[in-house]
Every structure is written in C-alpha cells, then in structure tokens.
Amino acid sequence: MLATLRNRRPGRKAGRRRICVAAALSALALGLAPAAQARSPADDGWAFYGHDAGGQRFSPLKQVNTANVAGLKLAWTFHTGDIADGSKGPRSGLETTPLFIDGRVYLTSAFNRIIALDPVTGRQLWAYDPKIDIRTWYGDGLINRGVAAWRAPGHGKGACGLRLFEATLDARLVAVDAATGRSCAGFGRDGLVSLRDVPSYQPGPYHMTSPPAVIDGVVVIGSAIDDNTKVAMPGGVVRGYDARTGALRWSWSPLKPAPNQNTGAGNAWSVMTVDPKRHLVFVPTGSASPDYYGGLRPGDNKWADSVVALDSRTGRLVWGFQLVHHDLWDYDTASSPLLAEILHNGKRVAVVVAANKTGFLYVLDRNTGRPVFPVEERPVPASDVPGEQSSPTQPFSVGLPPWPRNRWSPTKSTA
Numbered sequence: 001m002l003a004t005l006r007n008r009r010p011g012r013k014a015g016r017r018r019i020c021v022a023a024a025l026s027a028l029a030l031g032l033a034p035a036a037q038a039r040s041p042a043d044d045g046w047a048f049y050g051h052d053a054g055g056q057r058f059s060p061l062k063q064v065n066t067a068n069v070a071g072l073k074l075a076w077t078f079h080t081g082d083i084a085d086g087s088k089g090p091r092s093g094l095e096t097t098p099l100f101i102d103g104r105v106y107l108t109s110a111f112n113r114i115i116a117l118d119p120v121t122g123r124q125l126w127a128y129d130p131k132i133d134i135r136t137w138y139g140d141g142l143i144n145r146g147v148a149a150w151r152a153p154g155h156g157k158g159a160c161g162l163r164l165f166e167a168t169l170d171a172r173l174v175a176v177d178a179a180t181g182r183s184c185a186g187f188g189r190d191g192l193v194s195l196r197d198v199p200s201y202q203p204g205p206y207h208m209t210s211p212p213a214v215i216d217g218v219v220v221i222g223s224a225i226d227d228n229t230k231v232a233m234p235g236g237v238v239r240g241y242d243a244r245t246g247a248l249r250w251s252w253s254p255l256k257p258a259p260n261q262n263t264g265a266g267n268a269w270s271v272m273t274v275d276p277k278r279h280l281v282f283v284p285t286g287s288a289s290p291d292y293y294g295g296l297r298p299g300d301n302k303w304a305d306s307v308v309a310l311d312s313r314t315g316r317l318v319w320g321f322q323l324v325h326h327d328l329w330d331y332d333t334a335s336s337p338l339l340a341e342i343l344h345n346g347k348r349v350a351v352v353v354a355a356n357k358t359g360f361l362y363v364l365d366r367n368t369g370r371p372v373f374p375v376e377e378r379p380v381p382a383s384d385v386p387g388e389q390s391s392p393t394q395p396f397s398v399g400l401p402p403w404p405r406n407r408w409s410p411t412k413s414t415a
Contacts, residue, residue: 046100049146049211054339055273076122082109084142089135092142095209101149102162106178110142112168114176126181130192132170138207139226142169145271149178150214150243160184163243165219167208171195173221173241188246195221200234200264213272213281215312217243218250220281222268227289228330231296236267236304238283240315250315254285254303263297265289266304271336275350275366280309280318282339282352286332293328295387300325307337307354307362309369319369323356325391328383331357344372359402362395373399 050057064072084092092110099106104125105117112132116125134142147164162178173195175187183191195208205226213220218240225233240249254266270284288297288304303317305324310317324331335355341348342363350366363372375395383390 044100045102046098047149048099049097049148049271050273050336050338053215053274053276055271055336056338056340078117078122078124080107080109080113080115082111082113082142084110084134090137090141092134095143095145097146099147099149101178104178106147106149106164108144108146108166110144112144112166112174114147114164114166114174114181116178116181128174128176128181128183130166130168130170130172130174132168136170137204138169139205139229140207140209140224143209144169145209146211148211148214148219150217150219152244153217160186163187165212165214165243167195167210167212167221169207169209170203171201171206171208171223173212173219173246175243175246186245193241193246195223195239198223198234198237200232202234205229206234209269210271213274214243215274215276215281216279218312219243220272220274220283220310220312222270222272222283224269225265225267225286225289227265227267227287228291229289231262231264231290233264233289236265236285238268238310238315240312249313252310252315252317254306254308255288255301258299261297261299263288263290263301266301269332270334273337273339274312275339278366279312280366281312282337283308283310284333284335284337284354286334287327287330291327291330293385293388294326295385295389297326298389300391301327305331305333305356307333307352307364307369309352309366321354321362321364321369321371323354323360323362323395324358325394326389328388328390329357339366342372358394360395360397361400361402362397363400371397371399373397375399 044061094110096107105119107115111134112130114128147166149164151162160177163175163184164178166174173193175184175191177184207224209224220240222238227233235253237251237253239251242249266285266288268283268285273282285304285306288301302322303320305327306320306322308320338353340353341350351372352364352366354362365372376398377393378396380394
C-alpha cells in the first residue's frame with residue numbers, strides 16, 4: 001500500500017494543492033552538512049532511492065513544517081494487490097521507495113511489477129510485469145526496494161528518453177520506458193538482460209532486491225545471496241552494464257579466489273550511491289559465506305563487510321575500507337554509503353559516511369578512503385570454536401561515539 005498526505009491550508013485553491021508522497025527521511029547528525037550535489041533550488045522531486053545521488057534522504061521542500069504537519073490528511077491510497085501470505089511459497093513485503101520524477105510516481109511491487117501513478121489522484125497510469133515465478137524460494141522472500149531512473153542524453157522526450165531500471169528477484173535487469181511502461185527494445189533482448197551468468201548460479205538463493213545505481217551511462221548491479229545456508233555460494237560480483245544497450249561493460253569481484261578458501265558471497269545487496277563528478281560508485285558489501293563460521297575462509301576476507309569505491313567507467317577498485325574483519329556475526333554493510341561534506345580542521349572535506357551493525361560510524365575521505373576521524377585496530381576476544389581463526393583485531397571508530405551500547409554483561413551494560 002502507498003499512501004499520500006495532503007496539506008490542507010485555508011483558502012488554498014484545489015488546483016494548486018501539492019501532494020507530498022510519504023517517504024522515510026533521515027538527517028545526519030554530528031555536524032555533517034549535505035553533500036554538494038547538482039541540485040536545482042526548485043527541485044521538488046525524488047529521483048533516487050535516497051533522494052539524490054549521494055543518498056542524503058533530505059528534501060529541500062518547506063511547505064510541510066513543524067507548524068502544519070499535524071494537519072496533514074490522507075489524500076489517497078493505492079494497493080498494488082501483490083500479496084503472498086506464505087502458504088504456497090515465500091511471503092511478500094512492500095519495501096519499495098517510490099521515485100517522483102517529471103510529475104509522476106514510480107514504484108515496484110513485491111512481485112517485481114513496476115507501476116506508474118498520478119501523484120494527485122493515485123490513479124494507475126501503467127504497470128509493467130516481468131512475470132517472475134512467485135513460488136520460487138528467494139532467500140529474502142518476495143520484496144523489491146524500487147527502480148533507478150536514467151535520462152538518455154540527446155533522446156529528449158522520445159521513446160525510452162527517460163528509462164527505469166529494475167533488478168528482479170529471478171536475476172534479470174529490466175529497462176522500461178517511463179512514459180509508457182513498455183520495454184526498451186534496444187536494451188538487451190526486448191528490454192531484458194540476464195544476470196544469471198555467474199559461477200555456481202542457483203535460482204532463488206541468488207537474487208536481486210535493491211535498485212541499481214546509474215552513473216556515466218552505466219547501470220551498476222549487485223546481488224542478494226543466501227550466505228547463511230551453506231559454504232560454497234555464488235560470488236558477489238558487481239557488474240556494470242551499458243545503460244543504452246545492456247552490454248556488459250565491466251565486473252568486479254569482492255572476494256578473490258585463493259587455494260585455501262572455500263567461500264562465496266561478499267555481495268552488495270544493499271543500495272549503492274554515486275559521485276558523478278569523481279566517476280565513483282560506492283558499494284556496501286556483506287559477509288562472506290557462511291555467515292557464522294569462517295574456518296574454511298581464513299584471513300580478513302577482503303573485500304567482504306566493506307565500503308569500496310569503484311571507477312564507474314571501468315570497475316577498477318579505487319579504494320576500499322573494511323568495517324569488519326573475518327565476519328562471524330552477519331555484520332553486513334546494510335546501510336547505504338552516504339555522501340556529505342564536513343568542515344574539518346578549517347577545511348571542507350568531501351566524505352563517505354559508512355555505518356555498520358556494530359553501531360560504529362566511519363567517516364572516510366571520499367577520494368582516498370582514509371578515515372577522517374580516528375579509527376583504531378583494537379584487540380578483540382578470540383573464538384573458541386574448533387577450526388575457527390577469528391581476527392585478532394577489529395576497527396573501532398574512536399573519533400565518533402557509537403550509536404547504541406555495544407557491550408553487554410549479565411549484570412550491567414556499558415557504552
């Protein structure tokens with residue numbers, strides 16, 4: 001279900017009422033300022049998963065404020081109808097973040113349908129159905145977090161001038177015309193590109209849930225992998241495809257093959273952010289498989305559980321910073337890397353803010369990946385599980401306080 005709220009102000013004409021699509025917004029604390037993004041003062045859209053390319057999740061709109069937010073009323077409700085209760089397959093969930101571009105709302109359903117709505121009335125304008133098999137046991141159930149949008153230079157308002165990209169649960173990349181909902185015929189085969197050509201591909205355990213990132217005419221795709229089911233899983237390759245043709249431009253693997261390693265995953269299942277000025281895509285990666293035992297994957301397992309910066313044009317690794325060494329706790333980098341600028345030692349510094357399930361925030365220089373605030377490698381308790389070789393240290397962000405308490409005992413807790 002998608003609901004919108006109307007700000008009803010006395011004397012305001014119906015033709016000039018604005019509709020605010022309900023969206024989750026977050027503000028970055030600790031003195032971090034919004035990143036310098038190419039943004040129009042009149043920008044009232046939501047063109048990326050996180051509002052802008054850097055994932056700020058900040059809207060410049062001011063019509064709804066602390067003085068009138070209590071007066072918001074429900075304007076309309078839209079039901080996708082794509083619901084599964086789990087009795088005949090996986091359960092469904094609505095996790096889409098709608099985009100608002102050129103006066104239209106675009107969202108996805110749990111069954112990977114792409115839907116366009118009139119933002120004023122909630123009326124469906126069109127729907128595209130990639131026809132996935134909803135009975136397949138995808139590891140995360142039937143969910144999708146939305147689409148990415150790309151405006152083809154020189155195409156204007158022609159067919160597929162603005163196209164929407166979706167990565168489906170059954171591992172396909174879809175390109176549709178935002179105006180009509182029809183497949184972009186020049187992309188792949190009839191608007192579809194298979195993402196299944198990875199070693200050890202398994203339908204269901206290898207799937208996609210998050211929107212791609214688009215930068216420099218390249219559609220960048222990660223994957224979701226059932227990394228807690230067995231040792232040998234598909235690798236978490238990140239790939240870049242030509243946004244016009246669907247041709248593979250590059251690929252990058254977070255885990256490099258080694259003779260003493262038996263593992264997989266390290267995949268980027270969460271949302272990536274991009275910096276067009278620097279031609280960088282920032283990739284959050286998850287745990288190597290299996291999640292809770294690393295005896296068959298000795299070492300730090302780079303670049304699992306990391307934030308990495310890739311050159312959007314070639315896929316070359318520019319820098320990487322590992323948030324958890326030799327993960328034994330499923331401490332994926334679940335949060336999207338956030339791009340911001342801060343005033344540090346009298347200078348404005350472009351940074352990447354990375355959060356982890358440990359509760360630490362890491363503020364990294366956007367060009368180099370080096371910590372802006374201190375990070376210390378501190379000794380941590382060793383594992384007593386037979387065959388396990390846990391990391392002797394972990395990176396502690398000491399320049400910023402952890403968000404939650406991160407040490408507990410049976411009698412008391414300390415920060």
